[in-house]
Amino acid sequence: MGYSNQFFKAINVEPSSSAEIKSAARATSISVAQLKYYNEKNIIPSGKDLESIGENLGITELELMINMGRINHAVLDAMQSNSNKIIEILQNDYNEVKNNLAIGTxxxxxxxxxxxxxxxxxxxxxxxxxxxxxxxxxxxxxxxxxxxxxxxxxxxxxxxxxxxxxxxxxxxxxxxxxxxxxxxxxxxxxxxxxxxxxxxxxxxxxxxxxxxxxxxxxxxxxxxxxxxxxxxxxxxxxxxxxxxxxxxxxxxxxxxxxVKDYGGYKHKMNPKxxxxxxxxxxxxxxxxxxxxxxxxxxxxxxxxxxxxxxxxxxxxxxxxxxxxxxxxxxxxxxxxxxxxxxxxxxxxxxxxxxxxxxxxxxxxxxxxxxNINCLFPQKIKMEREKRGIWTYESEQKRKNDISD
Structure with a gap:
């Protein structure tokens, strides 16, 4: 499981070539392990790594985002501003993918x-x-x-x-x-x-x-x-x-x-x-x-x-x-x-x-x-009553006795 080498493809590196990966690492001063991390997780580099890729490989953040399928709102805003041109280019491919959904019987x-x-x-x-x-x-x-x-x-x-x-x-x-x-x-x-x-x-x-x-x-x-x-x-x-x-x-x-102490609010508890x-x-x-x-x-x-x-x-x-x-x-x-x-x-x-x-x-x-939609299931209610612990009914009775 993982991604399909989108990062390496975006920076024009052959994923199966150790030599090309090492060459990209030397050119950018980014370790091989870190480059492989970006590739495995399909994560856009940031900070100095992103700057180095731009300066040494001539690949912009926008190119990375599009080629890696990691679109942010800035790109979406730009796409919306140019929607007519983009729709014209993509419509046929989009329809083909969308209509090819169900497989088998x-x-x-x-x-x-x-x-x-x-x-x-x-x-x-x-x-x-x-x-x-x-x-x-x-x-x-x-x-x-x-x-x-x-x-x-x-x-x-x-x-x-x-x-x-x-x-x-x-x-x-x-x-x-x-x-x-x-x-x-x-x-x-x-x-x-x-x-x-x-x-x-x-x-x-x-x-x-x-x-x-x-x-x-x-x-x-x-x-x-x-x-x-x-x-x-x-x-x-x-x-x-x-x-x-x-x-x-x-x-x-x-x-x-x-488990939780409801203090003086027991009489206000919902009986359900x-x-x-x-x-x-x-x-x-x-x-x-x-x-x-x-x-x-x-x-x-x-x-x-x-x-x-x-x-x-x-x-x-x-x-x-x-x-x-x-x-x-x-x-x-x-x-x-x-x-x-x-x-x-x-x-x-x-x-x-x-x-x-x-x-x-x-x-x-x-x-x-x-055992739901009640303050206490029947068994627990009976055990509380045996021990003199309040139940909704006992609190209501106490409240009524006080008011009388």
């Missing part, structure tokens, strides 16, 4: 009263979906981490190819999304930080949600990576639906006392719980064999999809997930009485088996719903 492999599952490339599937017709798009794409998927797709491609492909499927998701519809995409912070620039040009930002999940081990000389990024955008100015769940107050698992924040610490990895559907792959939890679908849709709305995986989105959509459309490159056996045996997961789903 797709076929309907499973259908329920609420949803349809297609096996095939998501771009092909989306090309058959009407514009402005979907209420929610939730996407959990491959992370380009060299994982082996059942579909045998290449999960280790050049960075610019991964980002270009991402922009293609995102553009199609936006096309089929209704005005006011919600778009969520789950990915590593690295990739989502790169994709936000594109999303900001087409959708309205709502939240960057950090989900605290520790899958990996600590990395030397780095902070311990412990969260996934869930981007939340909408199509248009306002969401059609926003039904955010409320969370129970955090309590100690031993003494059942509240505290407001959901943009940091989610209660989404656990799917590790239990009873709920894990795919060996060797991380899966999204039912709790995560329940929260997203509850927040952004109502019963009967249409949910689309372009990367089926183990089918969590479709399973939760079924349990929550939402219509859905799904795509999976293949094979789809795991998803179909799961959807045919939803009764096994219904109890777990219902237990999740029973």
């Amino acid at each position: 797709s076929k309907l492999v499973f259908e329920t009263r609420l949803g349809k599952l297609f096996e095939g490339d998501c771009l092909k599937v989306m090309s058959q979906i009407e514009s402005d017709s979907v209420d929610l798009v939730f996407a959990d794409p491959p992370f380009n981490l060299s994982k082996l998927y059942p579909s045998k797709m290449d999960d280790n491609i050049k960075v610019e190819n991964y980002l270009s492909w991402s922009e293609k499927w995102i553009a199609e998701c936006i096309r089929i999304l209704k005005p006011g519809g919600a778009f969520f995409t789950w990915n590593l912070p690295l990739w989502n930080s790169k994709l936000t620039g594109y999303l900001h040009t087409r959708l309205s930002f709502r939240h960057w949600i950090a989900t605290d999940i520790k899958y990996s081990l600590p990395i030397k000389n780095k902070l311990y990576p412990s969260h996934y990024s869930l981007l939340y955008f909408i199509k248009g100015e306002k969401p059609n639906t926003f039904n955010s769940d409320r969370m129970p107050m955090q309590t100690c698992p031993k003494c059942y006392g509240e 719980g505290v407001s959901l924040t943009d940091v989610w610490q209660d989404i656990s990895p799917v590790r239990h064999a009873k709920y894990k559907k795919r060996e060797g792959s991380n899966e999204l939890s039912i709790k995560l999809l329940d929260r997203v679908i509850e927040m952004s849709t109502n019963e009967g709305d249409i949910v689309f997930d372009p990367f089926g995986g183990s089918g969590t989105t479709y399973a939760v959509a079924e349990l929550k009485n939402r219509k859905w459309i799904g795509a999976e490159l293949g094979p789809c056996d795991i998803i179909i088996d799961r959807l045919q045996q939803l009764d096994e997961e219904k109890e777990y789903f219902e237990s999740i719903r029973s």
